Amino acid sequence: MSTINLKKGNSLDLLPLLGNESVNLIFADPPYNLSGENNLTVKNGKMVTCDKGEWDKIENFHEFNEKWLKECIRILKNDGTLWISGTLHNHPSIGFLLKKLNLWIINDVIWFKPNAAPLLSQNRFVPSTELIWVASKSKKYYFDYQTAKKLNYGKQMRNLWEMTSEKHKTIHPAEKPEKLLERILLIGTKENDLVLDPFLGSGTTGVVAKKLNRNFIGFEIDETYLEIAKKRISETQPDYPMNFFYTFEQTKLNC
Numbered sequence: 387m388s389t390i391n392l393k394k395g396n397s398l399d400l401l402p403l404l405g406n407e408s409v410n411l412i413f414a415d416p417p418y419n420l421s422g423e424n425n426l427t428v429k430n431g432k433m434v435t436c437d438k439g440e441w442d443k444i445e446n447f448h449e450f451n452e453k454w455l456k457e458c459i460r461i462l463k464n465d466g467t468l469w470i471s472g473t474l475h476n477h478p479s480i481g482f483l484l485k486k487l488n489l490w491i492i493n494d495v496i497w498f499k500p501n502a503a504p505l506l507s508q509n510r511f512v513p514s515t516e517l518i519w520v521a522s523k524s525k526k527y528y529f530d531y532q533t534a535k536k537l538n539y540g541k542q543m544r545n546l547w548e549m550t551s552e553k554h555k556t557i558h559p560a561e562k563p564e565k566l567l568e569r570i571l572l573i574g575t576k577e578n579d580l581v582l583d584p585f586l587g588s589g590t591t592g593v594v595a596k597k598l599n600r601n602f603i604g605f606e607i608d609e610t611y612l613e614i615a616k617k618r619i620s621e622t623q624p625d626y627p628m629n630f631f632y633t634f635e636q637t638k639l640n641c
């Protein structure tokens with residue numbers, strides 16, 4: 387049975403409370419800083435200014451990234467891995483910091499969304515990807531290659547992951563698909579390992595950690611989202627390993 391620990395607050399205040407080298411895997415889905423007049427998006431078929439919420443409007447964005455990233459590095463075990471999602475709005479800042487802070491960059495995973503929303507303007511390509519930096523503190527890190535291969539029907543897994551965006555289960559505007567986190571936690575951790583998500587949102591990482599029997603710590607600044615995450619995680623039942631791989635095999639047969 388996994389331990390789930392959810393806290394409301396600013397990660398910049400909460401991360402310093404965690405011990406050195408105490409966590410096996412960190413999944414960070416931070417603010418991308420894409421809300422604002424310079425970014426347009428499509429809502430109900432109309433072009434509108436992108437506005438994910440106040441949490442996505444960060445002053446001194448690069449400094450903010452450096453602060454939480456430094457804490458994550460301190461907390462991460464020497465053989466642990468750090469997975470950070472982003473788009474072109476934040477991945478240059480994160481990539482620069484990973485190098486500056488001497489992390490070993492293992493991969494840049496490209497998540498390709500074949501069902502990405504169409505673009506109304508005709509001045510650029512349709513954004514249909516997110517990038518996930520995968521990094522570690524040393525070159526000896528835990529990575530379950532065989533499970534990755536199994537998840538890819540017996541073939542080596544590439545860094546291009548094609549996954550449709552799922553219909554959101556909550557009102558959170560940036561909810562990640564559970565299948566994305568399933569892949570990350572199955573490859574990056576063992577049962578009973580400890581997973582941290584410093585930007586919990588609607589709780590997707592916690593839901594998947596509980597399903598897969600991983601221990602979990604999640605921080606969220608917004609009361610409403612924290613309550614959504616708590617409810618979602620409390621309604622989740624552990625589902626690993628039998629059911630998980632059984633479902634997976636069925637999916638394969640149905641393809």
Ligand SMILES: C[S@@+](CC[C@H](N)C(=O)[O-])C[C@H]1O[C@@H](n2cnc3c(N)ncnc32)[C@H](O)[C@@H]1O
Nearest residue numbers: 396397415441560561562585587588590606607
């Ligand atoms: C991109 S969303 C995460 C979405 C999440 N992965 C999911 O599947 O629902 C980022 C979340 O981080 C929260 N957040 C922003 N700044 C924060 C901070 N300094 N400390 C803690 N949480 C923060 C926001 O309220 C938002 O819910």
